[in-house]
Amino acid sequence: MLYTLEGLHAHEEEIKKSRFLAMAGPAGSAQEALDFIATHSVVSATHNCWAYRVGDAYRFNDDGEPGGTAGRPILMAIDGQQCDQAVVLVVRWFGGVKLGSGGLVRAYGGAAAQCLRLAPKAPIVPRTMLACRCPFGDMALIQSKFAGLDVTVAAEDFDAEGVAWQLALPSAHAHAFMELFIDLTRGRGEIGVKGAG
Structure with a gap:
């Protein structure tokens, strides 16, 4: 390390x-x-x-x-x-x-x-950047999980349907967060890996 x-x-x-x-x-x-x-x-x-x-x-x-x-x-x-x-x-x-x-x-x-x-x-904890978007109705629930997984918001954009985030989090948590995101949005959200840092 x-x-x-x-x-x-x-x-x-x-x-x-x-x-x-x-x-x-x-x-x-x-x-x-x-x-x-x-x-x-x-x-x-x-x-x-x-x-x-x-x-x-x-x-x-x-x-x-x-x-x-x-x-x-x-x-x-x-x-x-x-x-x-x-x-x-x-x-x-x-x-x-x-x-x-x-x-x-x-x-x-x-x-x-x-x-x-x-x-x-x-x-130094390797971090992964995720790009995701979710409806407004799921936004608060998703945000409530940020602290527990050391997620930081790198960028945030709103449109008529919801929010688009660029999120940075420890690479070790990326897969678990992606699964959690899909579950919490009941498949209505979109998420993918943007890059590592």
């Missing part, structure tokens, strides 16, 4: 006189991740290294550290902590002692992993 972060979390540590500040947060898109990095980067720091993963999309940046010693270990920490839709920025203030390539990998990856370990997380 994959997890996302419930909010901003920070973790700080000192390694051989260098100060490392790791900040992690949720990111629903690549642009949200880049905005997080721009907002939380510290201009006066020696390095602002980062990585993000949003589904299959990912990027990382070493910000002047030797190639592969900062951004990639941060990304590996995100993956190692089973996180998705997450961004991690590790800010370093150089303390005068060189860490070497192995030391940098351990420092950046370790700071990111510890930050993610301590951060409050929530499971």
